[in-house]
Every structure is written in structure tokens, then in C-alpha cells.
Amino acid sequence: QSVLTQPPSVSGAPGQRVTLSCTGNSSNIGTHYDVHWYQHLPGTAPKLLIYGNINRPSGVPDRFSGSKSGASASLAITGLQPEDEADYYCQSYDSSLTGPVFGGGTKLTVL
Amino acid sequence: EVQLVESGGGLVQPGRSLRLSCAASGFTFDDFAMHWVRQAPGKGLEWVSGISWNGGNIGYSDSVKGRFTISRDNAKNFLYLQMNSLRLEDTALYYCVKGEGTSWYIPWFDLWGQGTLVTASS
Numbered sequence: 001q002s003v004l005t006q007p008p009s010v011s012g013a014p015g016q017r018v019t020l021s022c023t024g025n026s027s028n029i030g031t032h033y034d035v036h037w038y039q040h041l042p043g044t045a046p047k048l049l050i051y052g053n054i055n056r057p058s059g060v061p062d063r064f065s066g067s068k069s070g071a072s073a074s075l076a077i078t079g080l081q082p083e084d085e086a087d088y089y090c091q092s093y094d095s096s097l098t099g100p101v102f103g104g105g106t107k108l109t110v111l
Numbered sequence: 112e113v114q115l116v117e118s119g120g121g122l123v124q125p126g127r128s129l130r131l132s133c134a135a136s137g138f139t140f141d142d143f144a145m146h147w148v149r150q151a152p153g154k155g156l157e158w159v160s161g162i163s164w165n166g167g168n169i170g171y172s173d174s175v176k177g178r179f180t181i182s183r184d185n186a187k188n189f190l191y192l193q194m195n196s197l198r199l200e201d202t203a204l205y206y207c208v209k210g211e212g213t214s215w216y217i218p219w220f221d222l223w224g225q226g227t228l229v230t231a232s233s
Contacts, residue, residue, distance in 0.1 A: 002155055036219040038156075045223040046156070051211070057221065089156050093217045099170055100146075100158040100218060 003028060004090055004103035011109040012080045020075040020106045022090030028101060030071030033093040037066055037075045040087040040105075049088070050075060077108075085110045113137030113222060115207045120227030123197055131227055133190040133207030141165070141185035144210035144218060147192050149203035150226075159205070160192065161215030170215050175201075197231045204228050 005023040012018040022035060029035055037050040048057050050066035053073065065076045073092075077084055090103040119131040131147070146161040160181040161170045169181055180193040190207055209222035 033217065034219070038220070040156075045206070045225050046220075047223070048219065048221045051219045051221070091156075091219065097173070099172055100161070102156040102158065105155040 002104035003094055003097065003101040004092060006088075006090060006103035006106045008104070009107045009109065011111055012077075013111045014080055014082060016080045017076065017078045018080060018108065020077075020088050020090075020108070022073045022075070022103050024071050024073075024092060024094075026071065027096040028071075028092045028094040029068065029073055031095065033095075035066070035068050035073035036091045037064075038089045038091065040089060042087075046089070080110055082110050084108060115209065115222060115224035117205065117207045117224045117227035120205065120229045122230045122232060124233055125197055125199055125231050127197055128193070128195045129197060129229060131192040131194065131205055131207075131229070133224060135188045135190065135207075135209070138209070138222075140183075140188040142213065144213055144215040145181075145183060145190045146208040146210055146215060146218065146220065147181060147190075148206045148208050148220070148223075149201075149229075150206070151200070151203040154203075157203075161210065161218065162190070163215050164213040168215060194229070197229075199231050202229060202231050 038046045040046040053068040087105045094101045116134045147159040162181045178196045204226040206226045207224040208220045210218040
């Protein structure tokens with residue numbers, strides 16, 4: 001059972017917009033700790049997608065955007081493309097566990 | 112090229128030890144904290160341990176505390192994970208990961224290796 005809760009799966013058609021959620025509590029996202037997002041294609045190294053809730057590293061398309069409100073965060077992907085099919089993980093810090101924590105991951109399927 | 116390359120994984124009996132290594136290149140290794148993150152088969156990502164830029168501060172997850180030891184050699188640009196008293200549940204792909212700052216505390220992870228597989232089985 002992961003500390004941060006993500007839906008196991010989300011799907012969308014090419015060109016559509018999808019939103020992936022990440023829910024925490026008062027020990028992590030609900031305080032001042034930032035949320036970060038990673039894209040993981042099977043057999044490859046995970047890739048940083050969003051850091052500090054809303055920031056994109058160089059090279060990440062602006063189709064990807066992040067937001068945070070209260071104890072939850074979201075990753076939005078617009079103009080869905082076949083190559084976006086991957087597992088997506090949110091990550092934050094937990095003061096009770098005194099360490100970084102991940103969500104269980106969401107598998108995005110592009111129909 | 113900026114990269115992290117892990118090695119040292121393999122099949123090991125429960126209760127035995129294994130040492131993972133990670134070779135870093137393409138960036139100033141001793142400017143950044145480093146971490147190990149693992150992924151058990153069919154499961155999500157789990158942070159294992161982190162070490163500050165100079166090795167002065169270290170953190171472990173509760174699941175490995177007292178059994179695993181993280182260390183680094185800044186002269187050689189290497190990160191290590193000594194794993195003792197291995198358990199079946201330690202079976203996972205272990206990733207070497209670069210943090211974005213000098214402290215392992217409250218990080219995000221901006222560079223990942225391809226991982227090395229550790230299988231604890233009798």
C-alpha cells in the first residue's frame with residue numbers, strides 16, 4: 001500500500017486530454033512538500049517529467065503540466081500521443097516516514 | 112554523456128549479502144546527493160536510501176534500515192549499496208538515482224540509471 005494514492009489505470013484516445021491524480025495527507029502533500037512526476041516506459045529508466053509541482057525540465061513538452069491543491073496533485077497531458085503510453089508516478093516527501101515517498105503508479109493507455 | 116550505470120546485481124540466497132555499484136559520468140558527481148530506488152516485480156517505485164554530496168548525511172527507508180549501507184567515493188565517481196541479510200522481499204530492480212541538490216533530504220530525482228536486478232531466492 002503506497003503512501004500516495006494514484007488510480008491504477010487511465011486511458012484516452014489520441015489527441016485527447018487526460019488527468020492523473022495523486023492524493024496524499026497531512027504528512028506529505030498536505031503540508032508544504034512539493035510533488036514531482038515521473039514517466040516510466042517498461043525496460044527504460046524513469047524520466048523526470050514535472051518537479052516542484054508545476055515545473056518542466058528542459059526537453060519535456062508543454063503538453064505535460066502539473067498542479068497541486070491541498071493534499072492532492074494532478075498531472076495533465078493534452079494532445080495525447082501513442083508514445084505517451086507509460087506508467088506515471090508521483091513523488092513527494094513524508095515527514096512521518098522521514099523520507100521520499102512514491103505513489104503506486106498509474107498506467108496510461110492510449111486507445 | 113550524462114549517465115548512471117549500475118552493476119553488481121544477481122541471484123543470492125536469503126540471508127546472504129550483495130554489493131551494488133553505480134558509476135556516474137557526465138556531471139560533477141560531488142555536487143549532488145545520490146539515492147537508490149527499487150522496483151519489485153509488478154510493483155511501484157520505492158525509495159531505499161539517500162546520501163548527501165559529501166557522505167555526511169544519510170537516510171534509509173524503514174524496510175532496509177539496519178541491513179543496507181549506502182556509501183560513495185567522490186574521487187572515483189561511484190555510489191554503492193551494501194545489502195546484508197537479504198530477504199525474499201528485497202527482490203527488485205535497483206536504480207541508481209541522482210538528486211537535484213546537495214542534500215538527500217526532500218529531493219526530486221532528475222537522472223536515473225537503467226537498474227540492476229537483485230533476486231533473493233533459495
